Amino acid sequence: MAERYFAPCPRGLEAALADELTQLGAAKVATTDGGVAFAGDLALAMHANLESRLASRILWRVGGGPYRNEKDVYALVHAIDWHRLFTPERTLRVDVAATRSPLTSLEFVTLRTKDAVCDRFRAERGIRPSVDKRAPDVRIYIYLTDRDAIVYVDTSGEPLFKRGYRRDADEAPLRENLAAGLLALARWTPEQTLLDPMCGSATIVIEAAMIAAQRAPGLKRSFGFQKLMWYDGPSWQRIKQSAHDRVREPSATPTIFGSDIDASAIAKAISNISAAQMNGFAAIERADVLTRSAPVSSGIVLANPPYGVRLSDQQQLAAFYPLLGDALKKRFAGWTAYLFSGDMRLPKLLGLKVAKRTPLYNGALDCRLFEIPLVAGSMRDGAMLKSKAR
Ligand SMILES: C[S@@+](CC[C@H](N)C(=O)[O-])C[C@H]1O[C@@H](n2cnc3c(N)ncnc32)[C@H](O)[C@@H]1O
Structure with missing residues (x-):
């Protein structure tokens, strides 16, 4: 099944990132300001996290549609089978970004999104995940355009520019x-x-x-997808091993x-x-x-x-x-x-x-x-x- 992804990157690198993702096997690659949309299977999310030198994150699109108010966003988020994506024992964090959204309070959208995820979990499983803003297991992103609300789960966790090698940062290190x-x-x-x-x-x-x-840039770190239900440890180990061998x-x-x-x-x-x-x-x-x-x-x-x-x-x-x-x-x-x-x-x-x-x-x-x-x-x-x- 073709999953849809969005990889944000530093502005100016979109075309180079599109080339990189294409080489990694991405389909339907399309650049926009600040990132690249693409499609592929779930294994591609693992490869892109491990191998991309240019992406800041790999966001997995799990839902979305047109909205006019916070109620619509709640309904869009509530419609997602969250209990099939991660377990309620996982902690979560919600972030909202918007361009030309008619909604005035993004904080309220953040709150309603969190409520929708938790309400859906409670309805299906009887318990709800708790919020951890500092070190969440699962990060959910809502991106609001003037008309659409897109719901993403972050498969990266810590941003990908954190390769895990920087021990001591200079005063003005580049990402x-x-x-x-x-x-x-x-x-x-x-x-x-x-x-x-x-x-x-x-x-x-x-x-x-x-x-x-x-050397794959992500060999030394862990990723957000390792906390998701579809994560398959042995497959991931094989992917990492072949990157090591190279x-x-x-x-x-x-x-x-x-x-x-x-x-x-x-x-x-x-x-x-x-x-x-x-x-x-x-x-x-x-x-x-x-x-x-x-x-x-x-x-x-x-x-x-x-x-x-x-x-x-x-x-x-x-x-x-x-x-x-x-x-x-x-x-x-x-x-x-x-x-x-x-x-x-x-x-x-x-x-x-x-x-x-x-x-x-x-x-x-x-x-x-x-x-x-x-x-x-x-x-x-x-x-x-x-x-x-x-
Ligand atoms: C903006 S920083 C570079 C940061 C670097 N790209 C990084 O990621 O850590 C500029 C660097 O130029 C160095 N620098 C300043 N004057 C210099 C000089 N005359 N010769 C060599 N290096 C110099 C500074 O010590 C500083 O480390």
Whole structure:
């Protein structure tokens, strides 16, 4: 039977996620703002949770239809055979999201949804599940459009960007699925050398290493579907075992490099790489991006440079970015740089020509992935004059 799913993702990665899900065997793949709808069997939910590097969650559509008021939502939720989906001993949490819904209180919709699930359980089984907002066994999502209420059960549990390897987060780590998305947008493949010279806690480096190792991103964690009635432990173990068997050994010389100026960031990077079992796939060192050399003659630089919210930081960055532009131009001729930033001044201040700008969101922050080919002579004359005058 074809089940229907929706996978939310960071905005800007929808097309890349659609490709990824298609490769995993998804059918009827359709992108919308902020995610991808698709269809497949229940085994696909297990595969997508284990294998997707780009999705934030895999939501399983269990009901829905047109609504006009809270009563309609209650009826839609009550019509679902919840007692066939999970047992009343499981705890639950309900979340509601809406775009252009005529209903004024989403909190009231949340409450009525919870009531409808519990009332249905009580009618069928004589007992009802209790609510646990912090660590629920089962998460139910209601998505309200202007006309339809769609009911989902979350098969992921904790969001999929939590891979289970991050021991110690840097101050501004990228989400893991966003880092994997940047690699996809840069069309990086493990045959190419990759360097993140401002790697922080090494999120980009680790995501690249896992791709090179063919390691499924979810091998180290558990999932929401393990609390659902259809969960079949032995089948899941077989799926995981074959993902384990596929993992490659590192090659003799790493092609993935990370560096950062900050000693504590490097310590975190090393600890995270080890927790992700990616030792040997990446070389990490402490270095200043302004003075370090390229490890080989061509490859991809992919980084999210420091950015600032406060004015004093912004002023410092206005001095740093031109130096970064000079360093890239001088030491990385022959490479292509992909810089991810919410600072729209970046290309101008770098003084380098941008070949492509891909819009992306980091949470609510409007960002770009700037593609900058570093061919000799790529610095504009005007920018060279300006940086000399400084
Ligand atoms: C926005 S953070 C990168 C976060 C990283 N992507 C992660 O997921 O953890 C920017 C990083 O640039 C580093 N940095 C700042 N100036 C640097 C320099 N001159 N050379 C190398 N790294 C630098 C900071 O230490 C910080 O770790």
